[in-house]
Amino acid sequence: MNFAYYWYEAAHALVTPARMMSDAARLTFNNPINPLTYTPYGRTVSAACELFERTTRRYGKPAFGLTSTVAEGRVCRVREEVVWQRPFCRLLHFDRGGAAKRLGQPKLLIVAPMSGHYATLLRGTVEAFLPTHDVWITDWVDARLIPLSEGSFGLEDYIDYVWEIMQELAPNLHVLAVCQPAVPVIAAVARMEAENDPNVPISMIHMGGPIDTRRSPTAVNLLAQERGTDWFRRNCIVKVPFTQPGFMRDVYPGFLQLSGFMAMNIDRHLTAHWEMFEHLVDGDGDSADKQREFYDEYLAVMDMTAEFYLQTVDEVFVKHSLPKGEMTHRGKPVDLTAVRRVALMTVEGERDDISGVGQTRAAHDLCVNIPAALKLQHLQMGVGHYGVFNGSRFRQEIAPKITAFTHHVEEHAGVRKPAEAVA
Structure with a gap:
């Protein structure tokens, strides 16, 4: 289990080129001078690229932004x-x-x-x-x-x-x-x-x-009652990889926590992302923005x-x-x-x-x-x-x-x- 963090970091590194290409495609089909931007085909490609980029992104710590x-x-x-x-x-x-x-x-x-x-x-x-x-x-x-x-x-x-x-x-x-x-x-x-x-x-x-x-x-x-503390120690604790300042610290990583959060209501999250895709295709920017705002926060996790x-x-x-x-x-x-x-x-x-x-x-x-x-x-x-x-x-x-x-x-x-x- 202690290698899980390394596999996670490697997966992110491997998918980075695809994510960059997807984001470039999204920008292309969102460009106002591109005639395809205003077609159902263009909006569909743009929406699909955005969802791929968002679901493979590592989300940083958000700001409170209260001014x-x-x-x-x-x-x-x-x-x-x-x-x-x-x-x-x-x-x-x-x-x-x-x-x-x-x-x-x-x-x-x-x-x-x-x-x-x-x-x-x-x-x-x-x-x-x-x-x-x-x-x-x-x-x-x-x-x-x-x-x-x-x-x-x-x-x-x-x-x-x-x-x-x-x-x-x-x-x-x-x-x-x-x-x-x-x-x-x-x-x-x-x-x-x-x-x-x-x-x-x-x-x-x-x-x-x-x-x-x-x-x-x-x-x-x-x-928790059924599995007991030792099960969580064996299955949830990993060491921070050398790429981070906390190298070798034992943590319960954010990506595992997020997996647990998502699994509890996976049908709700799948439905939400499909609805976001439909909003983007339909050009309903306000509804899409609300879901972006929620998931920008929800998908930003930290290790404890x-x-x-x-x-x-x-x-x-x-x-x-x-x-x-x-x-x-x-x-x-x-x-x-x-x-x-x-x-x-x-x-x-x-x-x-x-x-x-x-x-x-x-x-x-x-x-x-x-x-x-x-x-x-x-x-x-x-x-x-x-x-x-x-x-x-x-x-x-x-x-x-x-x-x-x-x-x-x-x-x-x-x-x-x-x-x-x-x-």
Whole structure:
């Protein structure tokens, strides 16, 4: 299995000439001075060439591309800045300038998942909160770009990073964990509470996270339970090839992760690409652009360190250490009953096929010492996993509820003047 990465790199190198020729043909049949450009034949050839080029391309890390927002009626320019950095993560701040800062809006840290895609997968999440919050996001680094000399990065290191970032942004910080980070975020909060850390956040929001995967187990959960950690170690872990800065680092590579993502809904992806082909032939540029935008993001993947991946599989999906009260961090127990000062909101999707209904809500049953007035559970009907943090229903229904919750928590803590209560 350790040669899989080399075969992958070789395959990309071998197909490069064909991809270049295909792209040249596409440009030829898109050229406005070519009479064939305006014929069904020309559009068909161009569409076929574009699909071949796109399906054989290696997609790089996308940009957030968020340059402005409107906060309380004021147009604010958005400037992306790195405010904290470690070998495996950068903390990005979406600075909206002095006028927005004077609005005194809640501070929101979005903890992006380290599960194959870049943090830019949450572009829509960030964009939705920019008008109402001062936003930061964790930008995890592709493991194949990190030299082996920087050491390892496991689940405990992830918790350390989250803990340190929360201290950096304190006080009065709200933390939003999307999917996979639900476990390390709630673990970091529990450890901070146990240590009576004054920089503990005032709320945590978990969206589609695997707090207790024994509830409504999905195909992903059942696969991990059935195969066990050793199977994933044997079949999913490879070494980064010599062509990359992370040469010899053990990783779970992005291309294998993407294969798994695609296999779960292969019929949907095949249909989407066929529809894109038809849109291109028909000259429906708007519909084709929407699919281009989605797949430019979806097909851009990163490697994650083997130790983090395997520890997460073992602790979260095989042993269920957190809900059983058996999880530890640096030799100390992760006790969710220690959480008393941090408000809790959970969001789930009715059709989520990654984190089943009830898995995230389990946090309420485990954090028994959070006052009822500081707890909120929301089940969003009609959305799957992606729809929990992106899309029209997220923007119209979920994001406003999260905003109302953060305001409610700040009113309860005396950070802001009372306003309308959370619905």
